[in-house]
Amino acid sequence: MARIVVTVMLKPEILDPQGAAVRGALTRLGLSGVSDVRQGKQFVIDLDGALDSEREMVLTKLAGELLANPVIEDYQLRVED
Amino acid sequence: MARIVVTVMLKPEILDPQGAAVRGALTRLGLSGVSDVRQGKQFVIDLDGALDSEREMVLTKLAGELLANPVIEDYQLRVED
Amino acid sequence: MAPRIGVITFPGSLDDSDAARAVRAGGAEAVRLWHADTDLQSVNAVVLPGGFSYGDYLRCGAIAKFAPMMAQVIDAAREGLPVLGICNGFQILCESGLLPGALIRNNHLHFICRDQRVKVETNATSWTADFSVGQNIVIPVKNGEGGYVADERTLDMLASENRIVASYIGNPNGSMRDIAGITNEARTVVGIMPHPEHAIDSLTGPSADGLAFFTSVVSTLTVGART
């Protein structure tokens, strides 16, 4: 079994109203010096069997096409064990 | 400057409709053997200055009260550098 | 004198004026309360209206539960103040621990707005006294994160203690056990996902079935005052 974690974050230059709302709340609730908060998504994908190179290729492609919207988002893929 | 990353995932026993939809889509689009997908959130929090023990305490508390709802979600906190 | 019922406005509340209108239609005086204030203005009950408090950006109701006015409401509710949370208000009640469980993304992943058939399961609460048990009503449902979830033990407890207030006929969002609304142990705090305040006359709503939530609390409060 392989576990792949894909994290998707809005590109730095894109407005992130969700992050801004969280920043406001953290500050109001007593956390000082919060300079920025960005909110993104995390997908935890479990595969039967190992992540062979073919599946890795498919997954990398789908991360950029399905999981993330490359027009506004960046993504990262990491294999956990 | 300190950067803290908080990830929040639905507890394993809670139904995750978004994860299920992503699983279906990945499979349809050609990724074989996907046994499970869970979708969660990731918060990237930037602080001015260092993460001293007081701010760490506040943050740990808010992660469990604000960023995650412990009734349905688990969370993890990690300091990046 | 008519009871005074508070309606809290949070940043992003949408149904607060419709809720206030329903309160008046139910025979009470509507008192507008502001999230950042701390004076409950000696209201006899509180409605937490629907909407997208703080944009619902983090999790529905997650930020609103920390509002100064909510601290007052939470304390007063524990002392027996009747509270009705509608939609986003229901989410706030769960987030703040006044009601068990939580509300998650609809199973079909879409916002859904439709006229919903709902069965009233109990009239032994402050907000449903004027219904008969088993009564079918039609009120609008409109939410993106309206799926009620709780662990099996909690669900069993709610059922065995007769604390499921209303259930869906035709589940719109994957809510566990078709739950549309629940109440606390004292039966004073009720959370409901569909919107009774949008169904108080047939001109603006699909029915007038929702009005009884508001007349119920007025009768409950009036009886309470007499005894």
Next chain:
Amino acid sequence: MNTTPISVRRDIDTVERAGSTPDVQQPWADLGLKPDEYQRIRDILGRRPTSAELAMYSVMWSEHCSYKSSKVHLRQFGAKQPQTDAMLVGIGENAGVVDIGDGWAVTFKVESHNHPSFVEPYQGAATGVGGIVRDILAMGARPLAVMDSLRFGAPEHLDTPRIVSGVVAGVGGYGNCLGLPNIGGEAVFDSCYQGNPLVNALCVGAMRHEDIHLAKASGVGNLVVLYGARTGGDGIGGVSVLASETFDATGPAKRPSVQVGDPFMEKLLIECTLQMFAEKLVEGIQDLGGAGLSCATSELASNGDGGMRVHLDRVPLRDATLSPEEILMSESQERMMAVVHPDNIERVMHICQRWDVTATVIGEVTNASHLQVYWHDDLIVDVPPRTVAHDGPVYDRPFHRPAWLDARQSDEPTTERCPRPSTAEHMRQQILELLASANLCDREWLTSQYDRYVLGNTTTGRGIAVSLDCNGRFGALDPYVGAQLALSEAYRNVAVSGATPLAVTDCLNFGSPEDPEVMWQFAEAVRGLADGCLELGTPVTGGNVSLYNQTATTAIHPTPVVGVLGVLDDVRTRITMHGAKPADAVILIGATQEEFAGGEWAHVVHGHLGGTPPQVNLVAERSLASVIRDHRHLITSAHDLSDGGLAIALSELVLRNDYGLDVSFADTDADAFTMLFSESVARAVVTTASENVDAIRAACELVGLPSALLGTVTADDFLSITTADGVITLSRAELAEGWSRTFARIMS
């Protein structure tokens, strides 16, 4: 978000420097200016513009902001404006305002966000809704509801679900979060919109007459307040040519390619603005939309006394690396600008703070006649504001009738080209085929994602009805007639609710104005709409033009989307589609001719587009409206006939109610096929108690409208239609079969 100012050394192009360096090469062509336009700027200023001035002129003189290709034609809306007392504010302001009686006024406007919705459907549609809502708010009104008119590519195309789901979620996500009910719209599929989807959003708002606000900065010493979201680098792609020259080696941060909306911020903006209005704290107000601060400052100043001083360095930024030129052009969403008397400023700041909205005084009204913009101590803009906002170039572009149009118009859907159904059973199949087609099927998939219940208490006793309509195929056959048919349909839609149509807004979606054939289509559509509005007595109060909707040389169908606003003096008397009772009589009002060109039957059954569209009859539309309005106490339900004709209207009545219909055409002159599928104008089906049939039919006769008694409402679930060739029977379940599944099928 990082707001710590980073000190970037900038080489500021000041007015002083511009005066002393006349020969500096400027990237005017990259900014979309033509040589003569650049020369005109130099003539106006008597020197070369600074880079900030160049930025302002280039964006304000763009097609989008200056209407340079369309202006000469749009003037007809004013020139042919019907006499009416209802119009309180006309074209030219953020939105027109109409009197609805009792001291109440209504404002409404439709606007396009087409191209952004192709690039990023969710955010494009969402920010489209945000923009039109701020326009309505800027008039002093509380926004009450939104509508959306959407056009997508072919239903079977692979890219269509991406666009549809994104656009619908974006319209819903933004509007729902603002608490504005979505009260209707259109969703049309046609391959001509494949790379050019159309997203037209309408907002309607209401106010008391005394609350009408205008976009003007007057009163020397009054303060200019910018409030709402911080300014980021959104929508400034073009000016990067200016920015790149002015940065040191560190370079600017990347600029966003897509604008992201923040509906929560917009909701706060609405509430805080309404509170300022209620306390009478605002002298003038303007939303920030296209061209951002360039537009807001130059329009406010030129509509007022002309003088304004702005300190650009005070603008709160989301991205500290923005250059002054970029700040002037940024199209960051959710921002407003108010002109406030100094005595009221404290209160305004307090209200903004209460709603957690950032507000900053960035300037003041002056007695100079220029708009002056400072960056710290440097004067970087010094212009007569009118020359920026109103005196842009105007083109009378060449146009001519397309050579191919004659051939298309003579390609009538004759019985040879488009064989008609030969038996009753055949006709029955075609009814089902139409119901299951992309443009006629149930839109529940879409409408259930929109909140339609919020703000139930906005009724003031008075009610308003709004409809948005267009059939692009009619426009493709004849743009003049197509525009009038869009008007006619929207007018009829409003009329069948019992409301009196009062005013019009429009969004004119066309291809490239540089193509003389497209320009002709545009000119014809405007002429048709202006003539039609004059005849119907409903003035155009405002609207929007979207050009360049084309891929290579292929333009979309001419798509003049028309919105009609009507008023009911008592909402309780409105007519719905749902009030009929079994045994009520079913009456068809209006004349039916053999008109199939451009209609749904020819499109769905034969994939045919040719011939001349249905004949316009605005006199009959007026008569129909008056009969329905004057008899609304007798009419139990009404449905207008439009796309798909009577067949679809009858089917919808059965589908959306719990009764059946039993009809025949014995009382009419035409054959059953024509009766069912023709799309002749000025027709409606109404139901009424049998004792009122004569009264209604007599009223029709009085105004010269034919009427026919079709049959009765039945207590069962069947639509049964008696024809000369036998009876067509359709149960509700059969009708629903394809109709209710098609949309989801397109989306899967």
